[in-house]
Amino acid sequence: MEKISKNYRTVRLICWLLLAGISATALSTGGLYLYLSPKLPSVEALRQIKFQTPLRIYSADGKLIGEFGEKRRSPIRYDQIPQAYIDAILAAEDDQFYKHHGVSIKGLLRAASQILQTGQIQGGGSTITMQVARNFFLTFDQTFLRKANEILLAIKIENELSKPEILELYVNKIYLGNRAYGIEAASQVYYGKSIDQLNLAQLAMIAGLPKAPSRYNPIANPPRATIRRNWILGRMLELGKINQAQYTEALNTPLSARFHELALDLSSPYVAEVARQQVIDFYGEDAYSDGLKVYTTIDTKLQETAQKAVVSGLLTYDSRHGYRGPEKTIKLNDNISEPEERQKAYLEELNKIPVLGGLQPAIITEVFEQSATALLGDGNNITLEWEQGLASAQRYINEDRVGSPPTKASQILSEGDLVRLLPQSDQQWQLSQVPAAQSALVALNPEDGAIVSLVGGFDFRQSHFNRAVQAERQPGSSFKPFIYTAALESGFTPATLINDAPIVFEDASLEGTWRPENDSGQFLGPTRMRQALYQSRNLVSIRILRSMGIRPTIEKMARFGFDTGKLPRDLSLALGSHAVTPLQIATGYAVFANGGFRVEPYLVKSIADVKGDLIFEENPLVACRLCPERLAHKQKEEVETEIETTEDEAETLDDLLAETAPSEPPAVDMTATKPVRLAKRILDERDAFIIDSMLRDVVKKGTGKKAMALGRDDLAGKTGTTNGPRDAWFSGYNHQLVATAWLGFDQNFNLGRREYGGSAALPVWIDFMSIALDGMPEAHRRQPDGIITVRIDPKTGKRAQPGSSGAIFEIFKVENAPEESDATHSQQESLDESDETLPEELF
Structure with missing residues (x-):
């Protein structure tokens, strides 16, 4: 008891x-x-979570052309997650996910056991829900307090969110190495395709990454990554998620992961960078992570065409001036003697060299009498035959001279030379080189200023400097149409005779005597203004400017968008001696193309947030001739008054890209219809018609005649070449498209004495327009009221007598049409050397 x-x-x-x-x-x-x-934070915040998604730039037709941001992430919905991946990630991280309520007692006991054994908090024990709590709200510090918070938050999350919602948050948040956040980004990084296109072995490989992205990275550590993948496949088999046949097949699948660059629909870095700068100016640094989608005005087909035209034009120009030799010669250590070792060493060097403009880097490994062997970056050895660029590789001496044709390969190549090869259509290669010169092309819609293509150089990886919008270069004769337009407004006509004869200017303020010349060095004497423009007679342009006066002419240049403060106060203005960008010139030519209206160039068409909701949409100025007549009549007075108060005539094109964007991020009410903003007319319709007619003659029978190869009758434009020559230009258009091409050296070197706008820049423009205008019907401008056609004597510019031979037709404004006995001769005399020239008008 x-x-x-x-x-x-x-x-x-x-x-x-x-x-x-x-x-x-x-x-x-x-x-x-x-x-x-x-x-504890509110779980509701998870429903409103904004993943750090990069800024993406798209073309007008929805093609991805650029992406910016430190994190590569493409969030997906739960129903887009492959079931095989769900099975794999649960097998690896939390096989009781659908059974527990946020916390796994078994996992916690395992973690407690590790603490007792080591005295420290170890990894493990966390469910996927707990990982979501940690990833979104907590730090990764291994402390008891953080673990307690993690547990409580996981329970709270499970009470307020469904299992699919939790899993969706998890797969979009996790870091998986190589800047990839979320499983869709990881799929693109490691396999170059979407997550729904991966096989079982690839899905298991990605499922193995969350545990330790660097340790199990299939690119950095393939053996360890394979072990992790195979363990996950074994767990899936053990849990009954796959059968034995699937397990065996996946187990024997070779490792295929490799790093994939961002998959763009069309890589257009010059465009993407301009758009990026605008968006960052609007929204600040948050734009890099807020998932903004920026839709530009770029036409994908035209952009690709422009990029190819610039590369082709530069390679063609460069080939005319000789072979400059290898980029460098790679010397291997003497102890590397075996062929396999030498090839491996060369490949290591090639992996450091980027492809530029489609030109593949290669290293010459053997040189024979009239051939050579070259190693490509993919490890293949190819043979360069004599006809594949070797026979034509004459040595560059200077911009005007090349050496004699080589007779054997050793005269131009040696072992270890790093060269560039141009792929040919028949899978052959041709010896080439990265051009030393640069080029730019910009094209826009003259009706509203939308930039449809923009190329700033040979290759963005070679130089980030965007010559289309940043390079200020002398336009040369491509500026003359603006001078001639002012002349038409001042009473000149296409038939006005101006003396094309030598002229000398001397002044104490000048360092020497200025003797302007024509490119040909010849003088034609009295010349009709139309002929002077299409033959680009410098002396005629100078006399026209001198007659009108420097100051009045400069005042008229402001309406085209040129900064009058930068224009020279001397007669060199007539020859385009000031600096402008290709975009500025193209914008000015849009006035000729649209019949006299000032439009503003713009690149960003609209911006959407991460949800796809529109937060900005451009409302450009539109040339009135495209607007319905009733709308034009109704809004004309009101809109012109608004434009006069919001547009400063003296504004410069340097800030046009910035000005086309909103001053602050506006909200867009998509339920409201935006009123059409009518562009201001800056040229009388008749003057616009006449200058267009004169510029079409430049193409038909003048310095731009090569453009007739396009077989069209609706093209107009003007070449431009500066002293040296150092700059080559061609700006041209039809009724729907304006494009400006420039070619020159960044260092302002001479292009060569036989290089002109018509030989260097015009081919770039033609290559672009041949595709851009394909299928576009020709359209001819309607002759406006107040224009009359008169038969004239081309030698005198006077009305031709009935029955006179050699007479031609010319167009005039009614008030300027020549009579039987007009004052043309006396007008010509007023433009001769006897005119007084003020000192500030001298060059």
Whole structure:
């Protein structure tokens, strides 16, 4: 009896101790919960979460052309996650995911065991829900307090979110190496395709990354990554998610992961960079992570065509001036003698060299009499035959001279030379080189200023400098149409005779005497203004400007968008001696193309947020001739008044790209229809018609005649060549498209004495327009009221007598049409050397 009583007391003591322990644990847990609970963040915030998604730039037709941001992420919905990946990630991270309520007791006991064994908090024990809590709200510090918060948050998340919602958050948030956040980005980085296109082995490989993205990276550590993949496949087999045949097939699937650059529909870095700068100016640094989608005005087909035209034009120009030799010669250590070792060493060097403008880097490994062997970056060895660029590789001496044709390969190549090869259509290669010169092309819609293509150089990887919008170069004769337009407004006509004869200017303020010349060095004497433009007679342009006066002419240049403060106050203005960008010139030519209206160039068409909601949409000025007549009549007075108050005539094109964007990020009410903003007319319709007619003659029979190869009758434009020559230009258009091409050296070197706008820049323009205008019907401008056609004597510019031979037709404004006995001769005399020239008008 005494023994039973003693046992009873012992059991009772144990029960009290257990009860006290349970109470203490409950009190501790309750106290911890009461302490931490008020500090836990709201789970509702997860429903409103904004993933850090990069800024993406698109063309007008929705093609991805650029992406910016430190993190590559493409969020996907739960229903877009392949079931095989769900099975794989749960097998690897949390096979009880659908059974527990946020916390796995088994996992926590395992983690507690590790603490008892090591005395420290180890990894593991966390469910996917707990990982979501940590990834979104907590730090990665291994402390008891953080773990307690993680557990409580996981329970709270499970109470408020569904399992699909939790899993969707998890797969979009996790970091998986190589700047990839989320499984879709990882799929693109490692395999170059979407997650739904991966096989079982690839899905298991990605499922193995969350545990340790660097340790199990299939690119950095293939053996360890393969072990991790195979373990996950084994777990899937064990859990019944795959059968034995699927397991065996996936297990034997070779490792195929490699780093994939961002998959763009069309790489257009010059365009993307301009758009990026605008967006960052509007929205700040947050734009890199807010998932903004920027839609530009770029036409993908025209952009690709422009990029090819610039590369082709530069390679063609460069080939005329000789071979400059290898980029460098790679010398290997003497102890690297075996062929396999030498090839491996050469490949290491090739992997450091980027492809530029489609030109593949290669290293010459052997040189024969009239051929050579070259190693490509993919490890293939190819043979360069004599006809594949070797026979034509005459040495560059200077811009005007090349050496004699080589007779053997060793005269131009040696082992270890790093050269460039141009791929041919028949899978052959041709010896080439990266051009030393640069080029730019910009094209826009003259009706509203939308930039449809923009190329700033040979290759963005070679130089980030965007010559289309940043390079200010002398336009040369391509500026003359603006001078001639001012002349038409001042009473000149296409038949006005101006003396094309030598002229000399001397002034104490000048360093020497200025003797302007024509490119040909010849003089034609009295010349009709139309002929002077299409033959680009410099002396005629100077006399026209001198007659009108420098100051009045400069004042008329402001309406075309030129910064009048930068224009020279001397007669060199007539020859395009000031600096402008290709975009500025193209914008000015848009006035000729649209019949006299000032439009502003713009690149960003609209911006959408990460949800796809529109937050900005451009509302450009539109040339009135495209607007319905009733709308034009109704809004004309109101809109012109608004434009006069919001557009400063003296504004410069340097800031046009910035000005086309909103001053602050506006909200867009898509339910409201935006009123059409009518562009201001800056040229009388008749003057616009006449200058267009004169510029079409430049193409038909003048310096731009090569453009007739396009077989069209609706083209107009003007060449431009500066002293040296250092700059070559061609700006041209039809009724739907304006394009300006420039070619020159960044260092302002001479292009060569036989290089002109018509030989260097015009071919770039033709290559572009041949595709851009394909299928576009010809359209001819309607002759406006107040224009009359008169038969004239081309030698005198006067109305031709009935029956006179050699007479031609010319167009005039009615008030300027020549009569039987007009004052043309006296007008010509007023433009001769006897005119007084003020000192500030001299060059």
